[in-house]
Amino acid sequence: MPDLQQRVEDLLAAHDPSTTDTTTFLGARFDAGLAWVHFPEGLGGLGLPRGRQVEVDAMLSAAGAPEPDLGRNSIGLGMAAPTILAFGTQEMQQRYLRPLFTCEEIWCQLFSEPGAGSDLAAVATRAVRDGDGWVVDGQKVWTSGAHNAQHAIFLARTDTSVPKHAGMTYFVLDMSDPGVDVRPLRQITGEAEFNEVFLTGVRVPDHDRVGAVGEGWRVATTTLNNERVAIGAGAEREAGQIGVVTRRWRDDPEVRTPEAQSELLHWWVECEVTRLAGERLRQQLEAGQPGPESSAMKLAFAQQAQQVSGLALEIAPEEGLTYDDWTMRRSGSASFLGRGPGFRYLRAKGNSIEGGTSEVMRNVVAERVLGLPPDHRPDKGIPFKDVPR
Numbered sequence: 001m002p003d004l005q006q007r008v009e010d011l012l013a014a015h016d017p018s019t020t021d022t023t024t025f026l027g028a029r030f031d032a033g034l035a036w037v038h039f040p041e042g043l044g045g046l047g048l049p050r051g052r053q054v055e056v057d058a059m060l061s062a063a064g065a066p067e068p069d070l071g072r073n074s075i076g077l078g079m080a081a082p083t084i085l086a087f088g089t090q091e092m093q094q095r096y097l098r099p100l101f102t103c104e105e106i107w108c109q110l111f112s113e114p115g116a117g118s119d120l121a122a123v124a125t126r127a128v129r130d131g132d133g134w135v136v137d138g139q140k141v142w143t144s145g146a147h148n149a150q151h152a153i154f155l156a157r158t159d160t161s162v163p164k165h166a167g168m169t170y171f172v173l174d175m176s177d178p179g180v181d182v183r184p185l186r187q188i189t190g191e192a193e194f195n196e197v198f199l200t201g202v203r204v205p206d207h208d209r210v211g212a213v214g215e216g217w218r219v220a221t222t223t224l225n226n227e228r229v230a231i232g233a234g235a236e237r238e239a240g241q242i243g244v245v246t247r248r249w250r251d252d253p254e255v256r257t258p259e260a261q262s263e264l265l266h267w268w269v270e271c272e273v274t275r276l277a278g279e280r281l282r283q284q285l286e287a288g289q290p291g292p293e294s295s296a297m298k299l300a301f302a303q304q305a306q307q308v309s310g311l312a313l314e315i316a317p318e319e320g321l322t323y324d325d326w327t328m329r330r331s332g333s334a335s336f337l338g339r340g341p342g343f344r345y346l347r348a349k350g351n352s353i354e355g356g357t358s359e360v361m362r363n364v365v366a367e368r369v370l371g372l373p374p375d376h377r378p379d380k381g382i383p384f385k386d387v388p389r
Contacts, residue, residue, distance in 0.1 A: 076107030110154030127156035168216030
């Protein structure tokens with residue numbers, strides 16, 4: 001078994017974090033197998049249990065080593081990488097994983113469409129086989145970070161003669177293709193971290209297909225489960241919204257009332273239970289990919305973020321009347337915890353939509369975790385081309 005401490009020491013000795021630029025250091029870390037230790041050797045890992053990554057991260061953090069920019073490349077790091085590892089070809093893994101980890105290449109996700117949001121299997125964007133590639137036409141929506149991305153993971157319909165879940169295929173898309181048109185979607189916060197993306201005659205080589213033709217739903221489920229683990233899990237106690245409100249409570253005696261204290265304690269316990277459940281779920285990942293339990297994590301996270309951001313306004317209501325900047329602007333990072341309570345309250349409204357709506361998460365938990373009877377689906381078993389749209 002590799003000596004992780006020695007590997008980290010060798011990395012730090014050869015690439016002093018104080019004098020090595022971030023990209024070079026992260027590339028050397030990937031080459032040393034310390035990016036994701038549970039990945040295979042040569043692909044940023046050492047074939048070790050996933051849990052040992054914590055040791056590596058702690059040693060590198062203590063040395064002041066740079067980390068991948070999760071704010072800019074959360075989709076690449078948390079969703080594209082595990083999906084490409086699980087379903088991508090060896091050539092695809094060699095091509096994409098290293099620049100993804102170093103954040104030299106930023107990724108986005110093209111799943112949702114105007115008519116296929118909560119019902120992702122209703123994707124209508126078409127990919128038609130043409131020689132050694134595919135021609136893609138359609139529209140995607142609510143795409144985080146598409147304006148900064150070099151690549152996208154995306155889902156397209158390749159067969160309309162079969163039921164909707166069976167006729168999709170998963171691809172990697174070059175966002176610089178001239179047929180890709182990215183347009184901003186302004187949010188209630190004033191920012192435009194999301195986009196609508198129009199695809200017109202976009203050519204995708206077949207070697208950028210992830211998984212078999214028609215296997216898109218299975219591949220996408222792996223991506224979504226990883227996304228929900230990433231969204232719903234906080235690694236540290238008092239991470240996220242609850243940490244911001246708790247620190248305000250500790251530092252400002254003027255906001256302390258018995259009613260607010262009772263509410264804060266309630267949500268502190270709820271968030272801590274969710275955090276511990278997330279730790280348990282990540283431990284279960286040692287045996288494979290995340291399962292439907294990740295939907296419960298995402299559901300709990302969305303509810304708690306919205307309630308706690310509301311509590312922040314209850315204990316300091318005058319701060320909800322001020323806002324720093326309403327002008328339409330591009331968001332440079334997915335992190336918003338450093339913003340004021342008014343911004344956090346408005347932004348948290350999207351938590352029950354992004355990454356799968358709370359309604360869909362409840363269906364997943366009910367049917368796939370609790371084993372309850374599924375809802376009636378009138379389009380089940382019907383070829384997609386015969387489904388009314």
